[in-house]
Amino acid sequence: MTSEAKASHPLRGFFGSSAIRRVLLILLLAAIWEGYGRFLGDDLLFPSLSKTVAALFASTESGELPSRLANSLTTLGLGYAAGIALAAILTTLAISTRFGADLLSMLTSMFSPLPAVALLPMAILWFGIGQPAIVFVIMFSVLWVLVLNAQSGFHGVSPALRMTGYNLSLTGWRHVLFILAPAAFPSILSGLKIGWAFAWRTLIAAELVFGASSRSGGLGWFIAEHRNELAIDQVFAGMLVVILVGLLVEIGIFRTIEKVTVIRWGMQRG
Amino acid sequence: MLRSNSRVADMVPAGVVSAPAPLLALRDVTLTYANGGQQIIAAQNISLTVQTGDRIVLLGPSGCGKSTLLKAVGGFIRPAAGSIRLADKPITAPGPDRMMVFQEFDQLLPWKTVLGNVMFPMVASRKFDRKTARERARDIIRRVGLEAFVDAYPHTLSGGMKQRVAIARALVMEPKMLLMDEPFGALDALTRRRMQHELLSLWDDLRFTLIFVTHGIEEGIIIGSRLFVMTPHPGTIHTEINVNAYGDGSRAEPSFGRLAGEIEDLLLERPGMRNGLGYDI
Numbered sequence: 001m002t003s004e005a006k007a008s009h010p011l012r013g014f015f016g017s018s019a020i021r022r023v024l025l026i027l028l029l030a031a032i033w034e035g036y037g038r039f040l041g042d043d044l045l046f047p048s049l050s051k052t053v054a055a056l057f058a059s060t061e062s063g064e065l066p067s068r069l070a071n072s073l074t075t076l077g078l079g080y081a082a083g084i085a086l087a088a089i090l091t092t093l094a095i096s097t098r099f100g101a102d103l104l105s106m107l108t109s110m111f112s113p114l115p116a117v118a119l120l121p122m123a124i125l126w127f128g129i130g131q132p133a134i135v136f137v138i139m140f141s142v143l144w145v146l147v148l149n150a151q152s153g154f155h156g157v158s159p160a161l162r163m164t165g166y167n168l169s170l171t172g173w174r175h176v177l178f179i180l181a182p183a184a185f186p187s188i189l190s191g192l193k194i195g196w197a198f199a200w201r202t203l204i205a206a207e208l209v210f211g212a213s214s215r216s217g218g219l220g221w222f223i224a225e226h227r228n229e230l231a232i233d234q235v236f237a238g239m240l241v242v243i244l245v246g247l248l249v250e251i252g253i254f255r256t257i258e259k260v261t262v263i264r265w266g267m268q269r270g
Numbered sequence: 271m272l273r274s275n276s277r278v279a280d281m282v283p284a285g286v287v288s289a290p291a292p293l294l295a296l297r298d299v300t301l302t303y304a305n306g307g308q309q310i311i312a313a314q315n316i317s318l319t320v321q322t323g324d325r326i327v328l329l330g331p332s333g334c335g336k337s338t339l340l341k342a343v344g345g346f347i348r349p350a351a352g353s354i355r356l357a358d359k360p361i362t363a364p365g366p367d368r369m370m371v372f373q374e375f376d377q378l379l380p381w382k383t384v385l386g387n388v389m390f391p392m393v394a395s396r397k398f399d400r401k402t403a404r405e406r407a408r409d410i411i412r413r414v415g416l417e418a419f420v421d422a423y424p425h426t427l428s429g430g431m432k433q434r435v436a437i438a439r440a441l442v443m444e445p446k447m448l449l450m451d452e453p454f455g456a457l458d459a460l461t462r463r464r465m466q467h468e469l470l471s472l473w474d475d476l477r478f479t480l481i482f483v484t485h486g487i488e489e490g491i492i493i494g495s496r497l498f499v500m501t502p503h504p505g506t507i508h509t510e511i512n513v514n515a516y517g518d519g520s521r522a523e524p525s526f527g528r529l530a531g532e533i534e535d536l537l538l539e540r541p542g543m544r545n546g547l548g549y550d551i
Contacts, residue, residue, distance in 0.1 A: 160374035163346060166364045168395045178394055182381045265381045266425025 047233040052240060055233035065222065069241060072218030075131055076203050079138025083195065086139065087146035094147070095154050104151065108144050116141030116202045120209065134206045141202040142195040149194070153187025154180055186262040193254045197246070204242055219245075291358065292319035293446065293479055294343065299352035301338050301505075309350075312338040313505035316352070318498065320447070325473065325480045327494030327513070329487065331537055335505020336483045337451055343481060344370050344449050356446060366395045369440035373452040375432045378424040378439075384411060385420040388439045397443065410438045413475070414468070430461040434468070441472065447479040454489070466492055467518045487530050487537075491516045499533060508536065 030049055037048025047055075059065040093100035116137045123133040157180055165179035181188075207220025217225070219238055226234035262268040301313040313335030320326055328336040341347045342354060345364035354361045356368070364370075369391070371377070378387050385407055392403035411420055414434040424432055433453055440448055454462045466489060473480065484490050490497050495514040498507050513529070520526045 158374065158376045160372045160377040161379070163344075163364075163370065163372065164377050164379075166346065167344065167368075167370050168366050168391050169364065170394060174394075178390075179379075182379065185381070261381070265423055267380050 044230060044232050047236050051233045052236040055231070056237035056240060059222075059234060059237060065237070065241065068217065068219050068222040068238075069245070072203060072207065072220070073245075075134050075207075075218060076138060076199055078131075079135040079203070080142055080196065080199050082135065082139040083142030083146060083199070084192075087143050087150060087191075090143075090147050091150040091154070094151055101151075104147060108148050111140075112144040112148065116198070117205045117209070120206050134203065137206050138199045138202055141198040145198060146188075146191045146195045149187045149191025150184065153184030153191075156187065157183040186267045189254075189257065189262060193250070196249060196254070200242075200246055200249075290321065293322045293324075293357060294320040295353075295355045295358075296339075296343075297353050297355075299339070299342065299349045299354055301335060301342050301347060302350045303338070303347075311504040313342075313500075316505075316507055318507065318510070320479060320481070322479050323477050325482065325493060325495040327490040327497045328481065328483045328500060329485065329490040329494075329497055329533070329537075330500030330505070331485060331502060333505070334500040334502040336485075336500050338505070339500075340370075340449050340451050340481060340483045343447075344368050366391060366397065366443050367446045368449055369443050369445040369447075371433070371436045371440050371448065371450045371453045373455040375424075375429055375456065377436055378432055380424050383421050383423055384416055384427070384435050387424065387435055388442055391439055391443050395443070406442055407438075410442045411435075413472070414438045428461075429457050430465055433457065433465060437469065437472070441476060441478065445478070447481060450480065450482045452483055452485070454486075455484070462489070469493065470518050487533050488521065491526065491530060491533075492518055492520065499536060501537070 034049040037046055037051065040046050043051060056065070090100075090104055094104040095101070119140055120133065120137050123136045127133040127136060161179060161183055162175075165175045170178055203218065204220040204223075207218045208224050209220075219242055223235050223238040223242075226232070226238065258268065259270075263270040296316055296318050299313065299316040300311065301316075302309045302311050304310075316335075316339060318326075328339060330336050338347060342349055343356075343361065345361050345368065348362075361368075379390060382390060385404070388407040388411055389400075389403045392398040392406065393400060398406065408417075408420065411417055414437060416431060416434055416438070419427065419431065424435065427435070436453070437448075454465045457465060470493065472478075480493075482490075482493050484493070491513045495512070497511045497513045499509045499511065500506065501508045511529070511533075516523075516526055516529075
């Protein structure tokens with residue numbers, strides 16, 4: 001009875017909700033940001049939250065930030081899609097032939113420790129300065145983690161499930177489509193999620209360093225450009241957008257997909 | 271009526287009447303598997319025939335080749351020697367005419383509901399259209415007592431319920447035979463007993479042909495109509511016992527206990543049992 005009384009205390013329920021706790025934490029961090037910015041009083045070193053937000057609105061209104069963001073997302077989309085396509089081909093090769101499997105395990109262990117941005121100087125030599133070079137680098141950043149995850153997903157399909165498929169005379173692509181691919185889906189999805197995070201970081205880094213000449217630069221270029229102009233509130237605004245887009249995709253897209261698929265199916269804990 | 275029947279019987283050659291063509295015939299089947307480049311014999315010179323409606327139990331300790339034998343009937347393993355024929359055609363590959371039920375709970379598709387799982391073989395094998403498949407699935411799900419769970423995902427079900435779905439999924443295909451590989455092996459003792467009872471009452475309704483692999487002696491006697499005791503190294507059939515007289519209610523009968531004890535002696539190679547069992551074979 002006492003525990004019931006405790007559980008039903010209104011404040012306990014209020015703080016018990018994780019959404020509310022998160023909002024409170026964000027408010028706290030925002031207050032610290034704002035307070036420290038005002039205390040420092042130096043907009044070149046650390047602009048306050050309110051100034052950053054003002055800059056964010058200003059550059060959104062001028063259309064500069066939205067077009068930069070659109071450029072970034074287009075580049076990212078191209079690189080991500082190319083990475084997925086190539087990963088699909090390589091994974092098919094790896095699960096269907098012994099040679100493909102050996103080749104792939106060697107390639108992944110060689111290339112996955114190499115940060116994709118390190119390829120950018122060469123990519124610029126090969127493709128010239130501009131979008132194609134960045135697309136190539138993003139593709140590279142997504143590829144190995146996707147392949148690694150998909151491959152381990154396919155290898156991890158339980159023998160009973162495989163035999164269930166064969167029992168129904170499912171062979172070849174029908175076995176893959178009806179049994180293997182859905183069973184490997186949790187792994188594939190987590191590969192896509194990690195790949196997205198890699199791609200986003202790689203994109204911003206690449207634009208920041210080498211996106212300079214392109215008139216249609218992206219978010220990274222937005223940050224680099226305004227740093228050169230010493231418009232630090234814009235730099236902060238750019239970083240804030242990088243964070244917000246990252247969170248939005250992670251929570252808005254991937255978390256939603258997880259909820260209606262792998263969590264619902266009990267293949268991954270919620 | 272009786273007269274005309276006996277007359278028909280008179281006209282048919284005697285051999286055909288006493289031994290109708292078997293549904294399944296294994297002749298001198300030897301099964302091997304590769305282990306580190308070495309061929310290991312899992313089962314040797316197995317011969318047996320199965321008639322429609324038989325409940326065959328393959329009973330033995332691990333390593334006696336009973337599961338391998340079942341998988342060979344399922345078409346997953348090709349015999350190294352001998353022949354396996356189903357309805358007088360050699361078995362060359364797995365097929366939905368021999369539906370398997372495994373011990374592992376993860377044989378169900380976790381991304382499909384109970385209804386989806388039971389519909390899956392009918393749709394994937396293109397044997398039934400979606401609408402018919404749904405109706406048939408609902409019927410069989412009701413029959414195994416899971417009508418309240420049609421829309422549940424497998425991970426929310428208990429072990430016994432998962433095995434019921436697997437059995438429903440297999441039976442809904444109306445296979446020539448149902449092949450069960452220690453299907454109740456991962457269940458607790460009480461659930462196991464209930465599942466045995468339910469399997470037998472399903473058999474009473476549907477009269478499917480069953481091959482059931484187990485290492486549970488009591489389970490084997492209760493489930494089977496014909497029980498094959500297998501011994502390992504290499505796997506061979508030691509004895510066939512007609513256990514049709516024993517059912518779910520036979521546990522308390524003295525002869526049941528005696529039979530179970532004698533099979534146990536045989537499997538544990540206790541002295542005095544080597545020269546065979548004393549009942550109808």
